[in-house]
Amino acid sequence: MVIMLLATGAVFGGLYWFQNFKAGIIQKVMASMSNPAQTVSTAVAAQTDWQDKLEAVGSFTAVNGADLALEVSGIVQKISFNSGDTVTTGQTLLELDAQEDIAKLASLQATLDNYHITLERDKAQAAIKAVSQATVDTDIANVKNAQALVDQQKAVVGQKTLKAPFDGRLGIRSANLGEYLTAGTSVVTLQALDPLYVDFYLPQQALSRLKVGQDITATVDVYPGRTFTGQISAINPKVDSTSRNVQVRATVKNADEALLPGMFARVNISVGTVQQLVTLPQTAIIYNPYGDSVFVVDGKAQGDPQHDAVRQVFVKTGGVRGDNVAITSGVKAGDQVVIAGALKLRNGSPVIVDNSKVPPAEDAPAVTDQ
Known part of the structure; x- marks a missing residue:
């Protein structure tokens, strides 16, 4: 009699455990189907020397x-x-x-x-x-x-x-x-080819950060990777009333006469002091009217220990330098941040990190013809 009762209890206990186990499996499968792991690329937030720059486009003209x-x-x-x-x-x-x-x-x-x-x-x-x-x-x-x-x-x-x-x-x-x-x-x-003038325009807000004698650098597509140096020689005393821009002229050395009048130039002016700031590729930033944010890879996904999870973090951005942007708050050095595939994510989403095809983020990317 006792043996029969024990056997019956074991059968019912096994059935109960199996039902709970099956329910748990189904629940996990349904959860994974509703929120599948997304493949993303990431970059590690780095702390680097950062100096603000004013950027403009201009044209070379001859001094004479x-x-x-x-x-x-x-x-x-x-x-x-x-x-x-x-x-x-x-x-x-x-x-x-x-x-x-x-x-x-x-x-x-x-x-x-x-x-x-x-x-x-x-x-x-x-x-x-x-x-x-x-x-x-x-x-x-x-x-x-x-x-x-x-x-x-x-x-x-x-x-x-x-x-x-x-x-x-x-x-x-x-x-x-x-x-x-x-x-x-x-x-x-x-x-007269040495030196040359480069004329460019900047918004009136930049006037307080400009002065005669300030160093500038210029690049041209004709000579990729080469930088030409010069100094601001004149700042127009009148702001254009239509565009609210001010004309600036710099004198650029051209001893080998590589530059010619009429060439298009990209001009950079370093302003302010060098700071230590966290930087990220610009593709990491999700721009929204209510605030900019990034997704940080942070721990394992809830209910899915095989995959990492992401956490949405609001950030404040600073200046832009090539492919990179400065982060003034929200992310610290060493954080692993999603730079590709973020549009499919939400807070807590499981992810699969694949960085096999991530192009490098450069401060001065070169333009190449494909």
Whole structure:
């Protein structure tokens, strides 16, 4: 009898345990189906040296640059340069036919010389009272008038010659021997290439952080990985009333003449002091009107010890530097933060971390053509 009762109890106990075990399994399966583990990529929050930067885009211009032309018309008689030459101040570049003007200058010079002779003779005569002072005064006036005419003609002859107004590199000439040039026709461009100016605009809020002499760096797509240095040389004293931006000009060294006027540039200006801040890739930040947040991998998922869980944390962001953003609060150095796959997550979601295809976050990412 006792054995039968024990057997019956064992059977009912086993059934009860099996029912509870089955219910638990079903509950876990349903829970895992409603909140499956998501595959994400993560990065470890790092504490790095951080300095705020102002960024802008600008254009290079020559300190001295001009399209050279002549003030008068005429036929090209001589060309004394080749396209692309480097020239010095005062170097003769082109001459127009000036034979007629030179002949007229010689005639006017002869007249001037004759007036000088007459003046000297009359002065000698006036000393012995042979001529009046009025005659000498007339001679002096004639000399001055003749000298003015000679100077005027010299200027006319000089206008037939094109000279380099400053040191620089010539462009491609657009005039040929024997060609008739009208006044003002561009012959060649001349650009002084070292140093260069880079002009850019910044919002008016940046004015308090700018000063003449402040260091800047500039990069161009033509030379990836190369940085050009310079200093702010001028800040426009007027803010544009439409855009509320202020124009800034910096002088950039260009000893090897790698940069050319008209090039597009990215300008960076370091401002403030160096700080120790936690940084994360920008892709980690979930931007919302009610606050920015990130997902931090924190412990095991509830009811799913095989997977890690995430915790949503609100953060305050600082400046941006390339792919990275500074975090002023909410995350500490060493936290493992989700940087890809966060859109599918919620607080407590189980995750599978896969960092096999995570690109590096760079402070100065290079632009490449694919």
